Amino acid sequence: MKKLNLFFSIVVFSQCIYAQRIDKETISFQLLKEPVxxxxxxxRNYTITVKSPYNITKDDVLRISKEDHQRLVDNYQTNVETAKIEHQERLKDYExxxxxxxxxxxLESAEYNKLSAVEKIAAVNGxxxxRLPSRPVLNIPPMPIYRxxxxxxxxxxxxxxxASQMDVADFSKTGNYLDVVVEMERTNFQDNQGKTFANQPVRIIGKQNGAVKLDETYFSDFAEIASVPTNELNLNYHEKNYLQRTMDRTRNIINDHFGYQTINSTVKLETVKNKGDYDDLEKAYIYVTTNLKKLQAKSDYEPNKVAMENMQKGIDLWKSALTKVDYNDKKALYNQKIGEYLYFNLIRLNVAFGNYKEAEKYLNELQEHLVDIKLSYDANLELKKLEEKIYNN
Known part of the structure; x- marks a missing residue:
């Protein structure tokens, strides 16, 4: 009888371990992100002024291009003479x-000829x-051609x-109650260990009805933009792209502090469906998904506050469940598979809400456990995309 009981308990336990059924659902929701x-x-009216070194028109680009070409023409004969002189130097070295x-x-031939026939056969190098090097060729630079x-x-x-690329969400350009000044430097490029890095410091000053609310400088740190040095890049192209990125990030900061942004988002969430063993996780999933669907993009909307409070109950259950995970025991009720889906849910949800610092916290925790959690190819791919969203905002 004892043997039967033991066998039965093993079978039931193994079903719990190996039959964890993870279901997924993609949820669309809308939310008004309140400003700082x-x-x-x-x-809600505003004006934005941009102060930067950029003041380049189409005519300027054409003029600079022609000036550069003329400089090449003016220096052409000098470059030809320099090429001839350098060629003569190479010829001397060659001769x-x-x-x-x-x-x-x-000398080597004379020594070799002194050897007997047998010694010549035994010689390792024969x-x-x-062997003479190639004779240097005179390379005359081509005549500059204007393109x-x-x-x-x-x-x-x-x-x-x-300035026209900037806007403040839910504000109109009919006044200056909100007065924003953006002071921007030109993109700085820097070589480091064969790679190109760039930065573009931006100071943002925001005043509400004359009172300074924001005065910070951003983007001073250098970031890698290419795996080759600057002399191998089209710097105009890269500066244009980097400037656009800086403008986008600046607009996001202004809106985070002052704008009323409507977030239209989707988030994929998972739950484990085994009845009995994971009822708290099922309850957490219901709390989060049900209340996500109730959110509306309205300011000071009481049902939103209630929905967020109820959603937090589900999030707290997920966080509590993480403390139960045993990453070293695949047979544990709360094993690596449970830990993986909980971390992904918390990261996805925080990214969807724009809570990137909180998302980064769970990302870092998950990465600490990746020695024990074996992610699938698709999960690895999704994690990289989530990581890009977290660090590029």
Whole structure:
């Protein structure tokens, strides 16, 4: 009888371990992201001024291109003479090297000829061979030919254009209750260990009704933009792209502090469906998904507050479940598989809400456990995409 009981308990336990059924659902939701500094609806008007070194028109690009070409033409004859002088120097070096090799060959041949027939056969390197380097060729630089610049890569921009790319969500441009000044440096490129890095410091000053609410400098740290040095890059192209990235990030910061942003988002969430063993996780999933669907993009909307509070109950259950996970025991009720789906849920949800610092916290925790959690190819791919979203915002 005892043997039967033991067998039965083993069978039931193994079903719990190996039959963990993870279900997925993609949920769409809408949310109004409140700013750091609130503004009454009646006062939601703004002006943005950009101060930067950029003041380049199409005519400037064409003019600079022609000036560069003319400079090449003016220097052409000098470059030809320089090429001839350098060629003569290479010829001298070549002739000296040839003479040296010929003398060496002559000496080695004389020594070789002194050997007997048997010694010649036994010689490891055989008879000396005269190997001469190629004779230097005179390379005359081609005559410069003017080519119309590709305006698609040109950095045609001025402060008015830059300011026009900025907006504050749910504000109108009918006044200056919110007055924002953006002071921007030009993109700085830097070589480091064969790679190209860039930064573009931006100071953002935001005033509400004349009172300074924000005065910070951002983007001072250098970031890698290419795995080759600057002399191998089209810097105009890269500066244009980097400037656009800086503008996008600047706009996001302004809106995080002052704008009322409607977030239209989707999030994929998972739950384990085994009845009995994971009822708390099922309850957490219901809390989160049900209340996500109730959210609406409205300011000071009481049902949103209730939904967020109820959603937090589910999140707290997920966080509590993480403390039960045994990453070293595949047979544990809360094993690596459970830990993986809980971490992914918490990371996905925080990314969907724009809570990137919180998402990064769970990302770091998950990465510490990746020695024990064996992610699938698809999970690895998704994790990389989530990581990019976290660190690029």
């Amino acid at each position: 500094f609130a503004t009454d609806l009646a006062n 000296a090297e040839v003479k040296k090799l010929q003398e060496k060959f002559k 008879a000396p061979i005269l 119309q610049p590709d305006l698609r890569d040109a950095l045609i921009v001025d402060n008015k254009i830059l």
